[in-house]
Amino acid sequence: MLATRIIPCLDVDEGGVFKGIRFKNLVPAGDPVRLAQRYYEEGADELTFLDIGASWKSRKTLIEIVEKVSRVIFIPLCAGGGVKSLSDIKELLRAGADKVSICTAALENPSLLREASLAFGSQSVVLSIDAGRTGQGWHAFMKGGRIDSGLEAVDWARKGIELGAGEILLNSIDRDGTKEGYDLELLRIISDKVSVPVIASGGAGRLEDIYEAINTGKADAVLLASLLHFGQLTISKIKNYLKSKGVKVR
């Protein structure tokens, strides 16, 4: 049986790792390569690097980090943030990423998902959805959560998979960095409706939240940032807890 994945997420800006609350108020959280090494040794199942600066300088930093990390760490690496074109994707894959996550560019130009999956395979295309609650449901947002695309998050997830995305990284804008728990309703709705793995992101504050994302939200993997970076939880603590609850972990 497939194990549920625990994925530390490292937000990268010029030269470092940062983590914000509700996509704002960024604070530094340590040297990325050293952090990555630590998580690998602790049993991380995968690592995600997101370029939050979305400038040529932060992209350069991201590529350098991915390159360095992929020489010493042998688990799947996902990179993203500001990815706009096939050549951006190629550059990150060449640097050592196994997958690339695409958010805004996919909403602006959905055919990018198709082109990327044809060129590099669905397994390397992660559709990142920044979902925010609107009146009745959730919409997919663009530009770091600032602009509502008007699309229903569920419809967009299904469309993205049809176009070739091999995984969905589902971020809750409302919960990001709040430690109030994942948006379980959102998670469950998307997980039930798609045929590819769903990675839950945004809102974990306690061990129970992580368990609920898996148990109630039906997430295949959970993405964690501040909880790990600031040392409130460790990967082994999380895995031991999940194991005690009957969740399959590596």
Added chain:
Amino acid sequence: MIGLIDYGAGNLNSVRRAFETLGFKNRLITSEEQMDNSLDKLVVPGVGAFGYAVRELKRRGLWPAIKNWLKENRPFLGICLGLQLLFEGSEESPEEPGLGFFIGKCLKLPSVKVPHTGWNEIELSQSDSLFEGIKNREYFYFVHSYAVLDKSDNDKVLALTSYGGNFISAIKQGNIYGVQFHPEKSGPAGLKLLLNWSAKC
């Protein structure tokens, strides 16, 4: 010297970097001429579609060279699609036959969530130096939509994995090995397997 077959699809860097970390010299093979006598071992890493890989290998003149390599029972490791190519064909690309080294065909995985993405256990069917020092039911990293479903009479099978049914996750005949998972992405256990293969298989 380990040769890594490059057919222009997946990212070979991680396989290269894994061998480099383990201290084994390797180089990329993109054409038939490069398959010279300096090679002791051959790896066909895999990402991409079955048919695309077959056509690219043929276009680069590597298909007959690989067939000869297998016929001579020289050390070989097929990873993911590299394992699938060793079989007779795949449902993914029915128009392109495989290398036919093993009997059987790759079928679409009979599970709800495909591709099978993530860490899964392997159940060892027999002991082999490839898995020396690796415990039974160890986790390895998988990413694939097609697989060779279990043939229980197949004495060449080294390990099975379950995902909506059993499929072959490792197989061997003579010096020819195939693994469905990605050892280069499977952490310490994966590196151990590559070390075993490089040093003992």
